[in-house]
Amino acid sequence: MSGRPEYPLARFQERMDSAIKCTACMRFCRIREGGKGICGNYANLGGKLLNVGYGLLSSIESRPIEIKPFFHYWPGSSALTFSNWGCNLYCPWCQNHGISFSRPPLDEGTRYAPNDLVRMARALGDEGLCASFNEPATQVDFLLDVFSLGKKEGLYSTVVTNGYFSRASLEALIESGCDGLSVDVKGCPEAHARILRGVDPNAVLSNAKYAIDLGAHVEVVFLVVPGFNDDDCCIKWIVEKHVSMLGEDVPLHINRYYPAHKYTAPPTPLEKLLAAKKLAKEHGARFVYVGNVGLSELESTYCPNCGKLLIARSGYNVLAYDLSSDHKCPRCNTPIPLRGSRVKKGRRWRVLF
Ligand code: SF4
Incomplete structure (x- = not known):
């Protein structure tokens, strides 16, 4: 041996x-x-x-759910958020390249058991669990064990993913209790052909649709990266696909990119993000947010029928919440798609390592 x-x-x-x-x-x-x-x-x-990487984690933090971002899922709650090492895509602008471009430290890393995470979540007062920072598909075996245990303990489970799970692992993930997916749609086919070859954005969107069909809550993130996916054709492709494949009610987060790792283009201009938001609204998307710009009005939820401010947010905090208990606009009674309920509590951010 x-x-x-x-x-x-x-x-x-x-x-x-x-x-x-x-x-x-x-x-x-x-x-x-x-x-x-x-x-x-x-x-x-x-x-x-x-x-071989089972249970080898690179970080554990208790974080607000809004930071993922999830804006229509247990507002105000926090999730014990953890990551492993490595990735299945290698984006040159990756903000977390320190862990995603590294390999699991097989000989010297601390290995966690699923129960360790569930216990930590409970001890910190988190309502749920979240695999984030690097690609969760690379630790799906561990997630199935953590999330199944979390489900028994009454914790919700979520992932922040590039959507490149296989169908079999996606089905198992949702079956294990993971009912929230924040899916990063990176670009149109032409953009992928230039920089992320071998990755099919249609397959990512199909997976997001499949997750919805299986009963999960999905929110989409579109990080607008200058020189990669910010031309008019690419933005139009993503917006059209979002609405036609996922539907008008799936929240769309149009986020600003900042230079990181090997990508040095300047941050996405605000006008570009606002133009993408306008296009998404014209195509029928009902909940479009502009993130990473620090403007509360662009991160808040408004009734798509009467325009009433329903959830005011700032800096990942829920400042005000004005929905009925069955998630309807109190002014015009329009149903608002939202999973879970409002959670009110104090501190929601603690870094363990
Ligand atoms: S197919 Fe398996 S080994 Fe390959 S990147 Fe995906 S999770 Fe890793």
Whole structure:
């Protein structure tokens, strides 16, 4: 025996002639004996696909749900938020490149058990759990165990994802209790052909639609990156697809990019973001937000029928909440799509490591 830890068997795999295919995400890495998939979390060892990164976490924080962003999901609550290492996409502007471009520290990292996270969430007074910062699909086996346990303990479960889960892992994720997905739609096919080759944005949108069909709550983030996805055609493609595939009620967060990692273009101009918002509204999207600009009126929820301010937000805080208990506008009775209920409490942000 080598003396290596007992890594769990990967749940999502397919045996091939000379390799094993990891089917946790749509990269579908074909991994030969002794090799790892591109995220570094799954390895073919002794003819078995093992989840070598299971429970190896890079950060744990208690965070407001609005920061994900989720604006129509348990407003005012907080989620124990955690990440592992590695990613399945490698965006040159990644804000979290320190963890997403790194590999799991197999020999020296602390391994957490699912129950550790559920206990921490309870101790910190969080209402839920959230896998974020890097791509959750790269730790789906761990998530299934954490979220199932969280469900038994009455915690909600969410992911902030690029939407590149495989269908099988997405189904299992939702089955485990994950009913909130913040999906990052990165660009149109032309943008992907330039910078994120091999990643199909249609597949991301199809997954978001599939998650909705399976009963999950979905919000979409469109980070407008100058020189990647900010031309008129690309913005129009994303807006049209959002409305036609996901529907008018799915919240759309049009967010400002800031330079990070290898990408040095200046931050997205506010006018560009406002023009994208206007286009989305013209296409029928009913809940469009502009984020990362620090303007409360662009982060607040208004009744799409009468224009009443329903949820005022600023800096990830809910300043005012004016919806009936069955989520209707108190002035004109229009139903507002919202999952969960308002949570009122004090401190919602604690960094554990
Ligand atoms: S989870 Fe990792 S190893 Fe598996 S297919 Fe995705 S990138 Fe490849």
